[in-house]
Amino acid sequence: xxxxxxxxxxxxxxxxxxxxxxxxxxxxxxxxxxxxxxxxxxxxxxxxxxxxxxxxxxxxxxxxxxxxxxxxxxxxxxxxxxxxxxxxxxxxxxxxxxxxxxxxxxxxxxxxxxxxxxxxxxxxxxxxxxxxxxxxxxxxxxxxxxxxxxxxxxxxxxxxxxxxxxxxxxxxxxxxxxxxxxxxxxxxxxxxxxxxxxxxxxxxxxxxxxxxxxxxxxxxxxxxxxxxxxxxxxxxxxxxxxxxxxxxxxxxxxxxxxxxxxxxxxxxxxxxxxxxxxxxxxxxxxxxxxxxxxxxxxxxxxxxxxxxxxxxxxxxxxxxxxxxxxxxxxxxxxxxxxxxxxxxxxxxxxxxxxxxxxxxxxxxxxxxxxxxxxxxxxxxxxxxxxxxxxxxxxxxxxxxxxxxxxxxxxxxxxxxxxxxxxxxxxxxxxxxxxxxxxxxxxxxxxxxxxxxxxxxxxxxxxxxxxxxxxxxxxxxxxxxxxxxxxxxxxxxxxxxxxxxxxxxxxxxxx
Ligand code: NOJ
Numbered sequence: 206x207x208x209x210x211x212x213x214x215x216x217x218x219x220x221x222x223x224x225x226x227x228x229x230x231x232x233x234x235x236x237x238x239x240x241x242x243x244x245x246x247x248x249x250x251x252x253x254x255x256x257x258x259x260x261x262x263x264x265x266x267x268x269x270x271x272x273x274x275x276x277x278x279x280x281x282x283x284x285x286x287x288x289x290x291x292x293x294x295x296x297x298x299x300x301x302x303x304x305x306x307x308x309x310x311x312x313x314x315x316x317x318x319x320x321x322x323x324x325x326x327x328x329x330x331x332x333x334x335x336x337x338x339x340x341x342x343x344x345x346x347x348x349x350x351x352x353x354x355x356x357x358x359x360x361x362x363x364x365x366x367x368x369x370x371x372x373x374x375x376x377x378x379x380x381x382x383x384x385x386x387x388x389x390x391x392x393x394x395x396x397x398x399x400x401x402x403x404x405x406x407x408x409x410x411x412x413x414x415x416x417x418x419x420x421x422x423x424x425x426x427x428x429x430x431x432x433x434x435x436x437x438x439x440x441x442x443x444x445x446x447x448x449x450x451x452x453x454x455x456x457x458x459x460x461x462x463x464x465x466x467x468x469x470x471x472x473x474x475x476x477x478x479x480x481x482x483x484x485x486x487x488x489x490x491x492x493x494x495x496x497x498x499x500x501x502x503x504x505x506x507x508x509x510x511x512x513x514x515x516x517x518x519x520x521x522x523x524x525x526x527x528x529x530x531x532x533x534x535x536x537x538x539x540x541x542x543x544x545x546x547x548x549x550x551x552x553x554x555x556x557x558x559x560x561x562x563x564x565x566x567x568x569x570x571x572x573x574x575x576x577x578x579x580x581x582x583x584x585x586x587x588x589x590x591x592x593x594x595x596x597x598x599x600x601x602x603x604x605x606x607x608x609x610x611x612x613x614x615x616x617x618x619x620x621x622x623x624x625x626x627x628x629x630x631x632x633x634x635x636x637x638x639x640x641x642x643x644x645x646x647x648x649x650x651x652x653x654x655x656x657x658x659x660x661x662x663x664x665x666x667x668x669x670x671x672x673x674x675x676x677x678x679x680x681x682x683x684x685x686x687x688x689x690x691x692x693x694x695x696x697x698x699x700x701x702x703x704x705x706x707x708x709x710x711x712x713x714x715x
């Protein structure tokens with residue numbers, strides 16, 4: 206296990222929207238290099254970079270055309286290597302995004318595979334035997350290439366699924382087993398991509414749709430086996446490299462597949478959702494002050510997952526990511542502060558989505574850009590300061606428009622405001638780095654009654670108390686300690702600790 210993960214706090218950068226250093230309207234790698242000090246000062250010592258590879262951008266770069274080439278709009282491979290180097294000099298790590306489940310339909314592997322003539326790449330993707338064969342349970346593109354066969358897609362139509370084989374074979378005439386040499390070759394091709402960037406200085410990967418490799422693999426045993434092989438490779442050849450999975454199943458992703466971290470994602474009705482997003486636009490989120498939420502789903506889902514995986518890896522909370530509406534669409538500013546204080550004091554390895562530190566808003570009215578659709582509103586340019594494009598770009602045609610409201614938050618107007626989300630995030634991350642008990646490995650004891658809000662949690666010598674509600678609340682506890690940090694106020698009473706409305710308190714236990 207790479208030791209640096211225990212104290213890692215990640216910052217997710219959507220490169221096209223972060224900082225445009227050359228005025229062409231699109232964020233770039235040199236822009237990220239210029240802003241490394243900003244990220245570091247915030248307390249984040251690691252970055253997850255969304256895909257920066259050559260791509261036709263039908264899905265914002267998750268449709269890779271060349272895994273080994275930086276998209277010219279972001280810069281060159283040398284720029285990316287310089288980003289790794291500069292980050293390392295500052296004690297920071299960079300994870301690239303690995304997209305192993307599919308490529309763009311313009312990737313040379315696919316342009317070769319879809320030809321009628323047979324080649325060594327004919328099985329790199331999943332084609333049926335003839336175009337008349339299109340089983341409805343699979344998502345197929347039908348009758349659109351020279352080759353007599355339909356091909357399976359993994360996400361959008363432009364993203365054909367790479368062939369790692371089928372665990373359960375229902376159509377032997379075109380489904381290959383996972384140990385077929387051509388499926389094993391796909392695994393090797395992806396390992397080759399990983400080695401290519403790790404050799405150049407990348408610190409690891411966020412793995413897109415990590416559970417999607419092998420088809421007809423309901424229990425994900427065959428998919429986990431592939432990742433276990435990848436983990437063995439890392440342990441042997443790159444022991445400091447880390448992988449985080451987009452999976453949201455810690456037992457499978459961490460214990461079985463060997464990921465160092467697994468994202469806690471927002472899925473309808475799951476624990477993450479019920480905590481921060483739940484119900485009708487946040488009405489039933491546990492952090493909503495109106496009290497209609499509950500901890501139940503979170504406790505029942507997260508705690509067993511944490512217990513079962515904590516000795517093998519980390520569950521990663523995130524403030525948001527590029528796939529869902531920003532939390533500002535669901536909760537008020539005060540509630541968001543409590544959410545952030547919670548996320549950055551939980552075990553595991555937390556991720557901060559760019560712009561969440563200033564409370565950037567979800568821009569719901571935008572026309573889809575590069576396959577973003579409803580996600581586009583969370584992908585708008587970073588808001589740095591007053592002025593043209595809020596400091597993102599000098600271009601007249603930025604990648605997406607910035608927030609046009611008069612009171613749009615910017616780094617400039619939030620950074621020194623003690624009442625800002627920025628101040629909370631920066632302070633809490635600093636405390637996480639300061640106290641070992643608050644880091645990734647620190648123990649967790651959740652203190653709650655029947656899923657009721659408010660709640661508290663103890664991490665070694667630190668006690669956190671959270672009252673998301675709009676009324677005064679008392680948490681029953683015998684613990685007493687000295688205040689380290691608080692949002693709102695508290696007092697010690699006979700039966701426990703009484704918290705003011707919408708408050709968060711961190712105590713160092715005596
Ligand atoms: C998950 C990524 O986060 C998302 O943005 C992308 O569209 C899909 N996977 C497909 O790669």
